Amino acid sequence: MADVKLAMVVQNPQYKGETPRLGITHAISYQTVEVLLEDGETITPTLCFVDKGVLGITKNQKAMEAYGITSTEGHLKNALLVDLDVLVCKEDLARYGIAEDQLVDAAEMGADKSIQVVPYSEIQKAISNAKHVLFF
């Protein structure tokens, strides 16, 4: 009867490979893990984007038109809709010239959570607080 905290850290850009997207989908799957656990057992991931991982998490993606696949934007909206904490490194956003208002948002879909732009020190805290860390 306990909660296990995970830090899932995406450090590679979306669309360059499959793994960064798998970071998002693995995090979202915490919503259904209870079917395989006992009552009271929970998993709580924090999804973190650092380094080149901050690339490809902006609005207005056209992945279906370009590649014929669902977009990272859609997956991120789903992550927010299922109340995942999504942290994005403020320093890395600045390094790549990405403004906070360019990031994916799911407010129009009714999500209570938004992407949190935080200093790297906050991401370090999430990593420190996690029992396990997974890099994507």
Added chain:
Amino acid sequence: MGVLTIGCFPGLVGSAVYDFTLKLCDAAAAKGHKVNLWFSGNAAGSVKAHQKHLKDYSTGEKHLTALLEKGVEICTCEACSLARGVTKADAIPGVQWNAMHWYLAKIYSTDRLLHIGGE
């Protein structure tokens, strides 16, 4: 003895990481540890049965079968495997098929996690 869970994402061919992962599973199982192995991404293509072992390439099937016989639980991401044209009927018998929450559930009770990413 402890519980070791490994998430493996690299593919069978083109990376020595996959080979390393299977050898590590074998060593841990031989020491008496409980081992869970999750395949996602390109690693999910490696559960196809009837692999031909050409000496220039790694082979997974022989080692996966041996690990299953030693009690290692192996599960592939169903969507990742299907996307690579591998169906359950084509797969190595004994490999489980499930979704990503299988991996998270194993992580819940594991003593140590090795998440071996792809690319």
